[in-house]
Amino acid sequence: MPGQEQDCLREVTLSTQRLRVLPPAVLSNPTLESLDLDRNKLRSITGISKLGNLKKLIVSKNEIVDFPNEIQSLVYLEKLELNQNQIRVIPEGIFCHLPRLKHLRLNNNRLGALPRDLAACQGSLQYLNISNNLFRTFPQPVLQLANLQELHVQNNALRQLPRELFQGQALKMFKANGNPLREPPIEVCAGGIQQILNYFNHLQHGSGQEDKRIKTMFLGASLAGKSTICKSLKQRQAKLVPKEERTVGIEISEFRIEDFTFLFWDFAGQLEYYMTHHVFITPQALVILVINLHMYQTNDDAFKDLVGFWINNLFMRVPNSVVLPVGTHADCCRKQEVEEKRSNIMAKITAMLAERKSNLTHFINNLEASEEPEVYVDQWEKLKEMESCTLTILDLVAVNCTDHSDIKKLEATILEHVKNEELFPEVVRVLPPIYREVEAAIVNITQSEEMADHGMMDLQYLLSELSRQEHLANLDKELLQDVLRYLHRIGLIVWYEEIKHLESTVFLQPTFLITTFKLLVRDRLAQQLESISVDTLIAEHATIRDRSNWVWAFKSKAMLCHQAVRALVKYQLCLEGMQDIFEEIMGDKTHRGKGKLFSLLEHFELCLEVRHAKALNPQASEFVPGRTWETTRGQGDSWYLFPTYLNQTEEVAEVWGGDHPEDLHIRTYFSPEIPEGFFHRFLVKACSFYSTHWVAKATCLLVCNGKPLLIKENNQRAYSYLELRCRKPAGATGFRFAWDFLMAVVFIIQKLSEEWPGLHVCVKSPCRTAGCPAELTWPDMDGKTPVTKEDVKTCGTCGHRFGAELLLSKVPRQPEAPPAQPPVHYYVTSYGTTTFGPSSVHVTRQNISSE
Numbered sequence: 141m142p143g144q145e146q147d148c149l150r151e152v153t154l155s156t157q158r159l160r161v162l163p164p165a166v167l168s169n170p171t172l173e174s175l176d177l178d179r180n181k182l183r184s185i186t187g188i189s190k191l192g193n194l195k196k197l198i199v200s201k202n203e204i205v206d207f208p209n210e211i212q213s214l215v216y217l218e219k220l221e222l223n224q225n226q227i228r229v230i231p232e233g234i235f236c237h238l239p240r241l242k243h244l245r246l247n248n249n250r251l252g253a254l255p256r257d258l259a260a261c262q263g264s265l266q267y268l269n270i271s272n273n274l275f276r277t278f279p280q281p282v283l284q285l286a287n288l289q290e291l292h293v294q295n296n297a298l299r300q301l302p303r304e305l306f307q308g309q310a311l312k313m314f315k316a317n318g319n320p321l322r323e324p325p326i327e328v329c330a331g332g333i334q335q336i337l338n339y340f341n342h343l344q345h346g347s348g349q350e351d352k353r354i355k356t357m358f359l360g361a362s363l364a365g366k367s368t369i370c371k372s373l374k375q376r377q378a379k380l381v382p383k384e385e386r387t388v389g390i391e392i393s394e395f396r397i398e399d400f401t402f403l404f405w406d407f408a409g410q411l412e413y414y415m416t417h418h419v420f421i422t423p424q425a426l427v428i429l430v431i432n433l434h435m436y437q438t439n440d441d442a443f444k445d446l447v448g449f450w451i452n453n454l455f456m457r458v459p460n461s462v463v464l465p466v467g468t469h470a471d472c473c474r475k476q477e478v479e480e481k482r483s484n485i486m487a488k489i490t491a492m493l494a495e496r497k498s499n500l501t502h503f504i505n506n507l508e509a510s511e512e513p514e515v516y517v518d519q520w521e522k523l524k525e526m527e528s529c530t531l532t533i534l535d536l537v538a539v540n541c542t543d544h545s546d547i548k549k550l551e552a553t554i555l556e557h558v559k560n561e562e563l564f565p566e567v568v569r570v571l572p573p574i575y576r577e578v579e580a581a582i583v584n585i586t587q588s589e590e591m592a593d594h595g596m597m598d599l600q601y602l603l604s605e606l607s608r609q610e611h612l613a614n615l616d617k618e619l620l621q622d623v624l625r626y627l628h629r630i631g632l633i634v635w636y637e638e639i640k641h642l643e644s645t646v647f648l649q650p651t652f653l654i655t656t657f658k659l660l661v662r663d664r665l666a667q668q669l670e671s672i673s674v675d676t677l678i679a680e681h682a683t684i685r686d687r688s689n690w691v692w693a694f695k696s697k698a699m700l701c702h703q704a705v706r707a708l709v710k711y712q713l714c715l716e717g718m719q720d721i722f723e724e725i726m727g728d729k730t731h732r733g734k735g736k737l738f739s740l741l742e743h744f745e746l747c748l749e750v751r752h753a754k755a756l757n758p759q760a761s762e763f764v765p766g767r768t769w770e771t772t773r774g775q776g777d778s779w780y781l782f783p784t785y786l787n788q789t790e791e792v793a794e795v796w797g798g799d800h801p802e803d804l805h806i807r808t809y810f811s812p813e814i815p816e817g818f819f820h821r822f823l824v825k826a827c828s829f830y831s832t833h834w835v836a837k838a839t840c841l842l843v844c845n846g847k848p849l850l851i852k853e854n855n856q857r858a859y860s861y862l863e864l865r866c867r868k869p870a871g872a873t874g875f876r877f878a879w880d881f882l883m884a885v886v887f888i889i890q891k892l893s894e895e896w897p898g899l900h901v902c903v904k905s906p907c908r909t910a911g912c913p914a915e916l917t918w919p920d921m922d923g924k925t926p927v928t929k930e931d932v933k934t935c936g937t938c939g940h941r942f943g944a945e946l947l948l949s950k951v952p953r954q955p956e957a958p959p960a961q962p963p964v965h966y967y968v969t970s971y972g973t974t975t976f977g978p979s980s981v982h983v984t985r986q987n988i989s990s991e
Contacts, residue, residue, distance in 0.1 A: 155179050155198075156514050156929070162187050177202065178221075179514040189213035200224050200245065201517040212237040219243040223269065224521060226250060236260040247271040247292065248521060259284035271295055271315070272525070278302055286310060294318045295525075299565075303340040306333060320565035323348065326424075327569075327629035328622075335622045342572035342619075349576055351569045353401040354558055355631045357421060359454075360430035361446050365468035368541045369430055370406045373551055394632075397555050400567075403631050422631070424566050426558060427454060427463045431485065433477075433538060434469035438484040447485055449816075451492055451531065456815050459529040459898030462563050464537065465489075466550065471540040482536045489533050499811055500527045503900065506917075515919035519902060526898060532563060571626075578615065578623040581606050582633065586648045594721055595649025599624075599635075602646055641739035656725060656737050659712050660705070661746055665785065666695055669704070672711045680707040698785035699750075702778040709737065738780070745824040748781045781827075781835065783820035789836040796841055796850050801910065802868040804878055804946065806918075807861040808889050811900040814855045814862070818892065822862075825888050826851070844881050851885065862889060872951045879949040905947040912938040916947050 149169055155178040166175065167187045174196040177185070182202040188194075189210040196219040197211070204225040211220070212234045218241060227249040235241065236257040242264050251273040258265075258281040265285050271294040282291070283304050288311060295318035305311070314336070316329045324339045358366040374395040393404045407421075431446050447465075454461055465485060470478050504523050507516040537553055539546040558564050585591060585605060597605075603620050606612050624646060627633045634647035647653045662668070669691050677687060682703055690704035700708070709726055713719050727735030741747045810818075823840055827833045832843040838853040849866040864885060869878045886903060893901045903918040914937035933948070934941045944950045 150174065152176070156512070158512075158514060167191065179517055181514065184208060185210065192216070195219065195240075197221070201514065207231060207234065209234065214238065215240070217241055218264075221245040222249070224248040224517060228252075230255050232257050240264055243267045245269045247273065249273055252276065254279040254281050256281055258282070262286050266290065268292070271318075278305070289313070291315075299323075301329075301336070303343075306337045306340060322566070322568055323570040325351075325569035325571070325626070326566065327626045330629060331622060331625045335625065338619065338622055339572065342574050343570075347573075348570040349573055351401075351571045351576070352399055352567055353403065353569070353630060354564065354567050355403045355405065355422065355425040356428060356554075357425050358404065358406045358428050358430060359450050361432070361449075363435075364430040364432045364446070365541055366406050366428075366430045369428070369466060369468065369539070369550070370404050372541060372547045373402075373554075374404065397551060400555065400558055402554075405631065421457055423458045423460060424564075425458070425461065426554070426564070427458075427461050428554075429463050429465045431465060431467050431536075432469050433467040433481050434472035436467075436481050436485070438481060443485070443488050447489065448492065451489060451533075452812055453816060454531060455496060455812065456896040456899040459526065459531065462532045462534065462557070464534045464554065464557065467536055467538040468541055470538040470546075471542060478538050482538055486533075486536055493530065493533070496812060497527065497530075500900070503811070503902075510917070512919070516917070518920040523900060526900060529898060574619065575623050575626060577611060578606065578620065579627060579632070581609055581612060582627070582648060591648070592721075593649070594652045594655075594718055595647055596652065596721070596724070597646050597648055599644045599646055602648075636740075636743070639739050639743050642736060645736065653740070655716065655718075656740060657746075659709050659725075659737065660700075660741065660782070661784070666691055668712070669694060669700075669708060672707050676707050676711045676714070680710065682707055694785065696788065698782050698787070699779050700782070702780075705780060741780075742824075745821040746782070746784070748783070748824045748827050750779050750781055750827075781824075783823045783835065784817070786820075786835060786837040789839055792834045792836045792839045792841050792850075795834050796848060799850075799865060800867065801908075803865045804868055804882065805908075806864050806882065806886070806903060806905050807915070808864070808886065808901055808903050810855075810860040810862075810893075813857065813860040814853065815896050815899065818896075819853045819855075819862070822851075822889060822892055825892060826885060829884070829888070842885070845877065847877065847881060849881055849885065868946075875945050876951045879945075879951070883949050907935045907938060907940070908942055908946060909935065909938045909940045912940075914938065918948065 149171055151174040152166055152169075152172060153176040154163070154166070155176050157180055159177065159180040159182055161182075162177075162185055166172065167190045170191065171193060172191050173193055175191065175194060176196075176198045178198050179201045182199065183204060184206070185199060185204075185208045187210070188197070188208060192213060193216055194214045195216050197214065197217060198219075198221045199208075200221045201224045204222065204227060207222070207227050207230045209231065211217070215237055217238050220238075220241060220243070223245040224247070227246070228251065230246075230251070232255045234257065235255060238261060241261045244261075244265060244267065247269040248271070251270065252275060254270070258279075262284050264287065266287055266289045268282065268285070268288060268290070269292040270279070271292045273296055275293065275296040275298060278293075278298060278301055282288070283302060286308060290313040291305075291311060292315045294315050298316070298319040298321060300323045301316065301321065306314075311333060314329075314333050317326060319326065321329060323343075324336055328335055328339045358370050360366050370393065374393055393406075395402055395404070429447070429450055436442055436446055451463070454463060467478070467482060467485070473481070500523055504520060504527070507513060507520045507523070510516060513520070534557060537550055539550055541547075558567055561567075582602075585597075585602075586595060599620075600617075603615065603617055606620065607615050621637070624633065624635045625637075628635045631650070634650045634653050635645075636642045669687065672687055674684070677683060680703060686703070687707075690700060690707075693699050693701070694704075706726055710719065710722050713722050713725070723735075725735055725737050727738075738747070738749070742749065819838065823835055826840065826842060827835065830842040830844055834841040838855075840851045842849045842851070847866060849864065852863045852865075854861055854863065864882055866878050866882060869875050890901060893899050904915040905918070906912075907914040907916070912935060914935050916933060916935075930944050931950075931952075932941050933944050943952060945952045
């Protein structure tokens with residue numbers, strides 16, 4: 141016991157105690173080695189020098205403005221965290237007294253420089269985080285930290301990185317996203333330390349070349365005139381695009397104005413195709429929002445459909461974008477009408493920006509005014525970061541698409557804006573000459589007559605083709621991969637090295653990739669099924685009756701069997717004249733290979749494979765306890781669920797059995813709204829984790845260990861949330877399982893929401909008193925659970941008290957008798973997936989006969 145008491149005195153945790161000064165009892169303990177002061181209200185740590193044996197000091201998420209000078213007395217300090225304060229300057233003479241410092245966190249402060257004496261830690265410092273500060277130039281003392289292994293400099297204002305940083309052997313992890321980098325470009329940094337090092341090595345062999353290139357995304361409602369504008373700009377003349385030639389999916393083209401290269405991405409406006417947009421909408425791009433002025437009316441509904449929807453989703457997806465609104469069909473409107481509509485659109489966009497800023501300020505004020513603001517620091521930081529982001533909306537340009545002078549005026553406007561470094565700080569990149577040489581050679585291959593229309597090429601074959609050119613004879617695979625990663629990130633080619641089935645395939649024509657998407661993600665898909673030719677059906681050993689069943693299954697359950705998909709894809713490719721690549725797209729029928737199409741659709745969470753297991757598999761390998769069991773594909777047919785097309789809800793409601801007042805009940809709120817397609821992608825993620833599930837357009841029922849959990853979507857303006865419900869459990873074990881289940885789903889939601897940087901998500905628990913409108917906002921989640929130490933929560937509105945385990949992820953303290961073993965549950969969903977509840981199976985030998 142004395143030894144245990146002494147250990148406790150060596151480590152003290154005082155987080156979330158609302159401390160404004162250090163307690164005398166702590167300062168009078170000279171044996172203290174670890175002190176955690178996270179999430180308090182400290183503005184200074186006066187007296188900390190008395191703790192001369194400290195090895196670990198955490199003062200993150202406080203209110204410190206002046207760097208504590210007394211830290212220089214902590215000569216044994218190994219770990220120091222001062223992140224998420226308001227520190228602007230670190231004086232000289234601190235770090236030279238900290239020779240053992242290994243770990244230093246200074247992120248989320250107001251720093252613009254580091255003291256020179258940080259170099260005194262060169263023999264010890266291994267981890268340094270200075271992200272989310274105000275650095276404009278790289279801090280030179282960092283270059284002397286010879287043992288630094290992990291460095292974070294994200295979200296500063298760095299334009300250039302020193303090559304010396306990457307020439308040592310120690311650095312293992314480096315993060316620099318969120319900086320307007322030119323040398324090396326952020327697309328190179330995303331490839332990791334080795335690619336950055338290769339970049340600088342190739343830069344030494346020749347002078348760097350400036351690459352002025354910008355991705356330009358054309359967005360807007362269907363028939364707004366995006367394709368007409370895009371093609372008119374490219375061909376330098378008015379070019380009308382007939383209705384029947386409108387964009388289906390996304391079309392990509394490239395052209396130059398002066399010394400700027402523009403990569404035009406023309407996105408289809410139909411809502412069915414928006415599900416694929418998240419794959420290709422990227423930051424650091426010029427967004428041209430095309431609005432049909434002839435169709436536009438100065439009312440809220442027209443604005444929402446033709447403008448507001450796109451502005452809102454850009455807010456959430458790429459919150460720092462530059463948007464140029466372009467009004468088309470100006471020739472169909474009177475001159476005064478054009479000006480009225482232009483003013484109305486710009487005024488409503490300005491109001492949207494103001495409303496968003498007001499909402500963020502409201503959220504921030506609520507957290508600051510709460511009784512425990514220290515438990516909301518992470519949420520507060522995220523909101524402040526979002527508050528600093530805003531869309532830059534340029535003045536609307538009205539054009540007559542048939543007038544050459546209007547097209548020239550639009551071209552001049554675009555060029556003027558991209559030359560503005562404040563708007564586009566990353567438009568200029570410095571590249572080694574070899575990057576441009578490889579790119580030019582790839583473009584030549586793509587445009588050659590020998591190149592197939594689909595533009596797919598094996599990586600090794602591409603390397604051999606490039607190496608045949610004299611000036612690229614020494615090109616190796618590593619350098620080619622570096623260049624391909626760069627070209628992929630700027631949007632010139634597509635190479636998904638992270639997808640196992642596609643890592644050896646390069647799409648030199650990204651438009652073909654869109655073609656593969658639109659085979660199954662498109663409008664009027666049911667009509668496409670109905671139109672599959674009899675010849676195609678026969679080739680796939682199907683009948684007209686099978687085709688009718690496919691249409692019924694798709695309309696009623698948003699599902700297609702493997703045979704239906706093969707027939708549909710084969711028919712579509714025949715219409716496109718590309719039937720020769722059918723097996724490569726769909727996979728080998730004999731071996732039921734996955735093929736490229738479903739690798740893409742599943743990777744981007746556009747569909748979910750479900751299987752109908754009809755019987756035991758006699759070909760299964762023998763199960764031996766203690767060894768890995770090699771699973772085989774079952775005998776049942778594969779089915780694919782496409783959440784975008786879901787409609788029915790009755791089955792989910794019937795299985796759930798209705799809400800109960802005693803249910804554990806939480807909501808994840810979204811501001812400004814739940815993004816289009818978010819719930820569908822959530823379904824794919826969640827259902828891939830929990831094999832027993834029922835799904836509908838806006839509801840989902842998951843089952844784990846026999847326990848159901850319901851998720852419902854409510855997406856109204858100013859009231860958007862996902863509601864999670866499960867039955868109230870009995871006893872500590874039941875609560876632990878129920879909250880583990882709920883928290884797993886919450887983390888799926890939060891992880892997915894990270895793909896929308898401008899989206900605010902918070903979790904709340906409604907008061908359990910009937911009719912009470914109050915909700916408890918969840919504190920920050922450190923690790924896997926919300927930060928709370930209370931056993932009882934009191935509603936500030938109705939005054940009722942509840943056990944914290946009814947509102948937050950917490951297990952009740954009271955002891956309990958061991959629960960009775962629940963019965964085994966067996967579920968069969970509408971498409972055949974199954975699960976068992978708690979049970980024990982002991983297998984010593986498996987012997988299945990196929991006789």
